[in-house]
Amino acid sequence: MLHHIEINVSDLKASHEFWGWLLEELEYSLYQEWEKGFSYRKNEAYLVFVQTQERFLDVGYHRSRVGLNHLAFHAASREQVDHMTEKLKQRHVPILYLDRHPFAGGENHYAVFFEDPDRIKVELAASE
Numbered sequence: 001m002l003h004h005i006e007i008n009v010s011d012l013k014a015s016h017e018f019w020g021w022l023l024e025e026l027e028y029s030l031y032q033e034w035e036k037g038f039s040y041r042k043n044e045a046y047l048v049f050v051q052t053q054e055r056f057l058d059v060g061y062h063r064s065r066v067g068l069n070h071l072a073f074h075a076a077s078r079e080q081v082d083h084m085t086e087k088l089k090q091r092h093v094p095i096l097y098l099d100r101h102p103f104a105g106g107e108n109h110y111a112v113f114f115e116d117p118d119r120i121k122v123e124l125a126a127s128e
């Protein structure tokens with residue numbers, strides 16, 4: 001079981017708006033909050049988001065470089081994947097691989113892929 005993941009972000013406010021909404025939808029709750037960061041927890045695991053220092057902001061994130069490619073979360077059902085896809089669209093969150101949605105991850109893999117404000121890829125996949 002994962003203990004926690006910490007992610008540096010370019011715009012803490014934008015990340016808090018996005019991740020706060022998404023993680024609450026996934027039944028996480030706000031765990032810690034301070035000037036330079038925040039975290040959300042569910043059971044024993046938590047996700048931490050920290051404002052990147054100005055001097056490290058020049059390079060930026062790209063999921064094709066070395067490092068994190070994407071974060072994947074369990075959806076309760078295929079219905080939740082569909083429901084969240086609609087909500088993501090309403091919020092104008094970029095959805096990836098729409099041409100192959102909801103099977104972009106493979107024939108028997110029901111999921112939605114989208115981007116966070118730093119273009120970190122996020123996946124919500126039905127467990128069934």
Ligand SMILES: [Zn+2]
Pocket residue numbers: 070072105123
């Ligand atoms: Zn995946």
